[in-house]
Amino acid sequence: MTMEELTVTAAIIEKDGKYLITQRPDDGRSNAGRWEFPGGTVEPDEDLEGNLKKEMFEEAGMNVKVGDRFEKSAHVYGKTRHVELVAFHCKYVSGDIQKKDILDFAWVTPQEMDKYDITEADLPFVEKLKTLEK
DSSP states (O other): OOOEEEEEEEEEEEETTEEEEEEOOSSSSTTTTOEEOSEEEOOTTOOHHHHHHHHHHHHHOOEEEEEEEEEEEEEEETTTEEEEEEEEEEEEEEOOOOOSSOSEEEEEOTTGGGGSOBOGGGHHHHHHHHHHHO
């Protein structure tokens, strides 16, 4: 059994002390219905920042400005998929959030994120946000 290796981007977008999280589509993809910081899988010919801008528009109809790298995490799902997740601080630029390729979205504080079923690869970002909040 071969290990699938994916690089994925994630946007850390803050507004009034709350952060945007999105719910994955329930369409047979992995982690269906779970919550995460929005972003997407990086294709071999894409740079991380360009991918994140594209994914934010494709998934949620938002234009963002990608800023500094926030954190990086990695997780192996089911012994077959290794995900390296690279998160960036992003600034909302324009566009109302739309449910294009997401089930739902929420603006929540890091403490409130405990009430959501956040994917394992995203959990280190939640923990870092909690420490920054103090």
